[in-house]
Every structure is written in C-alpha cells, then in structure tokens.
Amino acid sequence: MNIFGFHRNTGDEGQRLGSLPGAFPTAETLRSSEPNDPEAQPIAEETVPQDTTPAVVLHMFLQIPLYILYYLASIILIVLSILKPILNFNRIYDKRHKQHCDHSTEMTALLEEISSDSYAPNVSEQTSQQYMFGSIYNSDMGAVPSQYIQNSYLELLDNCSTQYKFGLIYLHDPIVTNRMSYVNNILCSERFVNCIKTYQMLLWFGDVTTSEGLQVANALKVRKFPCIGILAKKTSETAEIIYSFNGPVEEYNQKKVEAILVKKYPSLLQMIEERQNIDRDRHTREQQDERFRDSLRRDQERERQRDEARQREQQAREREALKKQWLLWRKSKLHPEPNKSQGDDVSRIAIRLDNNERKIRNFSPSLPVEEIYAYVELVQTGILDSDEQYQYGTSPPAGYQHQYKFKLIIPVPRQELDLDTLIGDELGIYPSGNIIVEALDEES
Structure with missing residues (x-):
C-alpha cells in the first residue's frame, strides 16, 4: 500500500494490469506466449517494470477532487442545518415584533x-x-x-x-x-x-x-x-x-397532575373561607363605622343647626338693636307737625294702620312721602311715644340700611305712594287725603 492508501499492482494484480492495452509484457507472459520456441530466452525480471505508475497517479488525481467535493458538501449541509432554526427564529421574531400588538x-x-x-x-x-x-x-x-x-x-x-x-x-x-x-x-x-x-x-x-x-x-x-x-x-x-x-x-402523567390538584385544592378552599371571614368581619366593621358616622353626622347636623339658630338669633338681636337705634335717630329727625292756624301750609292726612287704628296728622307739603313712612313706622313700633333718645350724634347707625315692611296706599283711586315723591305733588293726599297701611309679604 502506498501513502495514498492504494495497493501496488504486484503478482496476480500485475498480471491483470499487464493484460491491459499498452501494458509491458512480463517474463511469464513471454514464456507462455512462445512455449515451443527453443531459442526463446527468459527476460530478466529487473528489466520489466513491476507497477503501472501512470495509472496509479491518474487514479489518485481523479479521487482527490471527489473527496474535496464530498467534504465541502457535508460542511455546507451542516452549516445549513445549524442556520435554519436561527433564520426561522429571526423570521418569526421580526414578524411578531413588527406588528406592535398588545x-x-x-x-x-x-x-x-x-x-x-x-x-x-x-x-x-x-x-x-x-x-x-x-x-x-x-x-x-x-x-x-x-x-x-x-x-x-x-x-x-x-x-x-x-x-x-x-x-x-x-x-x-x-x-x-x-x-x-x-x-x-x-x-x-x-x-x-x-x-x-x-x-x-x-x-x-x-x-x-x-x-x-x-x-x-x-x-x-x-x-x-x-x-x-x-x-x-x-x-x-x-x-x-x-x-x-x-x-x-x-x-x-395526567394522574400526577390530578393528584397535585386534589392535594392543593383544600388549601384554596381554606383561604377562600378565611377571606370570606375577613370580608364578613370587614363588612360588619364597615356597617358599624357607617352607623357611627351616620350618628356623628346627625349630631353634627343638629349642632350645626343649633349654631345657625344661635347665629341667626344673634344677628336678629343685633339687627333689632341697629333698627331701634335707627328709629331713634329717625325720630330725632322727624319734622314737627305744622299748624294750619298759624298760617302753615299743611297736608292733613288720615292714616289707617294695619291694626285698624286711625291716626290723623298734618304734614308739610314740601317734605317727601318718606316722612309719612317714618311717622307710621315710629307709631307702629311705639318709638314715637317713648322717652328714649338717640345717643350717637346726628349720623345714623353705621352698617344699617332700613327697609320699610309695609306700603302706603291711597284707596281711591288705588295708588301706592312712592318714598321720594313730595307730599304736595300727590293730589290724593294734598291738601288732604286718606292712606291705608298694607304690610308687605315676608318674601318681599
């Protein structure tokens, strides 16, 4: 065997190769071909070539490319088998992530x-x-x-x-x-x-x-x-x-899975029961807290109402005090009744109060109708006949604006008297006339 793994053609193999076209004859071949020739002489073996070197070299050069192609194809197949899953993964991954799905x-x-x-x-x-x-x-x-x-x-x-x-x-x-x-x-x-x-x-x-x-x-x-x-x-x-x-x-093993579920399920039921107990206790506490909050809200609402009532009472007292001070001030500013016998120009007015009491008084025609309103207010509140006097100078009480809770009506023809109109300009009361006092509604 030579270095390329092939056997040399010796012996019988040499005989087979010697029969190939173009091969050199051996001594045995020559002797067998002329057995009856007495002059035939044997040929020395050393002068006859024992191997076919061109055929071996040709055979070797033909197999080397085949071996190279075989190993190259094997390497390519191995690389493709390795790359195929990676390429599939990249293809699927890109497809998944390019969609941006939720x-x-x-x-x-x-x-x-x-x-x-x-x-x-x-x-x-x-x-x-x-x-x-x-x-x-x-x-x-x-x-x-x-x-x-x-x-x-x-x-x-x-x-x-x-x-x-x-x-x-x-x-x-x-x-x-x-x-x-x-x-x-x-x-x-x-x-x-x-x-x-x-x-x-x-x-x-x-x-x-x-x-x-x-x-x-x-x-x-x-x-x-x-x-x-x-x-x-x-x-x-x-x-x-x-x-x-x-x-x-x-x-x-499905039986193993079922055994695990059967073993674990009672603990889930126990946790469910514990959770239900916790929820029930929490619900009870929430109900108690809600009742407490309702009671607290009611108490707070009652206290708030009491505070508001006290505040309203305090404001009403303060307003009544300011109103009284204003009436005392208005009493101090009320003009005295003019006297017709002394030659004064007067308007004699008969006033029927809301309690059916009748008052007759003379007013100066040059005064506004508000003078009659002030007189009626002072009479109805009793301030006019009281001995109380205003103690705070000539200015009215600060922060108070008086509003009359009634209106003065001329009955025939029915007409409401305006505060700013002069008495002498109202033909229904000048030089004389009748007036009816009508209380205003609370909403007014």
Whole structure:
C-alpha cells in the first residue's frame, strides 16, 4: 500500500494490469506466449517494470477532487442545518415584533395559529377522547368557557389571587419541531379538559417569541419548550408554581397532575373561607363605622343647626338693636307737625294702620312721602311715644340700611305712594287725603 492508501499492482494484480492495452509484457507472459520456441530466452525480471505508475497517479488525481467535493458538501449541509432554526427564529421574531400588538391581539393570534396547526389524533391509539384545539379553547361555543382564558399574564396572576383559582400556563414555541405534541396529546385530551372545567382553571397561553412570553419564561426559569405549568395561590400575598412539565410528551402523567390538584385544592378552599371571614368581619366593621358616622353626622347636623339658630338669633338681636337705634335717630329727625292756624301750609292726612287704628296728622307739603313712612313706622313700633333718645350724634347707625315692611296706599283711586315723591305733588293726599297701611309679604 502506498501513502495514498492504494495497493501496488504486484503478482496476480500485475498480471491483470499487464493484460491491459499498452501494458509491458512480463517474463511469464513471454514464456507462455512462445512455449515451443527453443531459442526463446527468459527476460530478466529487473528489466520489466513491476507497477503501472501512470495509472496509479491518474487514479489518485481523479479521487482527490471527489473527496474535496464530498467534504465541502457535508460542511455546507451542516452549516445549513445549524442556520435554519436561527433564520426561522429571526423570521418569526421580526414578524411578531413588527406588528406592535398588545397582549389581547397576541393571544388571539397565538390561539388562531395553534388552531390551524392542531389535528385530532387517532382515537384508537389514545387512552381518552381527543379534540381539535379550536373547538375547545378558541371558540365562544367551545368546551372551555371563553372567560377562563386571560389576555395577559398579569391578569392571570391578579384573577388567581382574587378568585382563588388554579392558573394554567402554556408556553408555546413555534420554532421547535414537536411544538404541537403538547397541544394535541395533552391540552386537547378529554381528561385534561375535564380537569380544567372541574376546577374552573384560568388559562394563559404564551408565545416565547413575543416579549411577554419571553418575560414569563425567564421569570419561571423555563429553558425548554413547550412547557405546561400550574399556578396556585400560596399565601394572601404570593402565588407559586405547583407543577411544571417540559419533557417528552410520553412522560406526561395526567394522574400526577390530578393528584397535585386534589392535594392543593383544600388549601384554596381554606383561604377562600378565611377571606370570606375577613370580608364578613370587614363588612360588619364597615356597617358599624357607617352607623357611627351616620350618628356623628346627625349630631353634627343638629349642632350645626343649633349654631345657625344661635347665629341667626344673634344677628336678629343685633339687627333689632341697629333698627331701634335707627328709629331713634329717625325720630330725632322727624319734622314737627305744622299748624294750619298759624298760617302753615299743611297736608292733613288720615292714616289707617294695619291694626285698624286711625291716626290723623298734618304734614308739610314740601317734605317727601318718606316722612309719612317714618311717622307710621315710629307709631307702629311705639318709638314715637317713648322717652328714649338717640345717643350717637346726628349720623345714623353705621352698617344699617332700613327697609320699610309695609306700603302706603291711597284707596281711591288705588295708588301706592312712592318714598321720594313730595307730599304736595300727590293730589290724593294734598291738601288732604286718606292712606291705608298694607304690610308687605315676608318674601318681599
């Protein structure tokens, strides 16, 4: 054998090569070809070539390119087999993230994608009935109610904590070759679906090529997909993963899952009862607090009303005091009654008060009708006949503006007297006339 791995052509092989066209004859060939020639002489072996060097070299140069092409093709196939998953991942990742979808849209797209890839396995080869994925999870009329499916992982955590229910997490990887094995053989099995409905489990499906799915996978420390996990409330503040599976689908054991749920379910019921007791106690306290607040509000309202009443009484007393001071001041400013016998120009007016008392008095025609109003006010309040005097000079009390609570009416023809009109300008009372006092309404 030479350095290239080929045997030299010696012996019988040399004889076979010697029979090829263009080969040199050997001594044996010459002797066999002229057996009866007495003059034939044997030829020395050293003068006959023992190998066919051109054929070997030609054979070698023909095989070297073949070996090179073989190894080059093998390397290309290996590189393509490595790059194909990476290219698929980049294609799917770009497709997911260029859409800028929210959680609900991503969930809908994932369910539709799984539904399109789902198939019903041969029932005879399964231990229980199998269903199509879309007929279970991706339809309002499916076996699993649509309200069980949560749009986001945070929604799943929140509802599991507030409703004290199990949460099912399924992380789907659209790149791996066995991505539908979990869907068709586990999620679509009759026992699994019955388990979901029995415990009213909340479901969340995630795609690890999306941002939320990848975050959940990292949070749960999942490195192999597909993956199934079951979430349950641990305490009033935290939740935990009580079961996870991401191995070969043949190793999945539904009985183990049911045993874990049966073991954990009483603790959920206990937490529900504790929560109900807490809510009941809180409701009782709220009712007691509400009754206390109602009683306090009533007491405060009564106190406020009493304060307002006292304040109104105080303001009324202050107003009455100011009114009395004003009346005393107005009494000091009231003009004396003119005397007709002394040649004064007078207007003789008969006034019927609101208590049917009749007063007759002379007024100067040059005074405004307000003088009659002031006289009637002083008479009705008794200030005119009292001995009290105004003690604060000639100015009226500050901060007080008097309003008459009555009006003076000329009966025939009926006419209300204006305060600013001069007495002499009113023909109904000058040089004489009758006036009726009518009280104003309280709203006026």
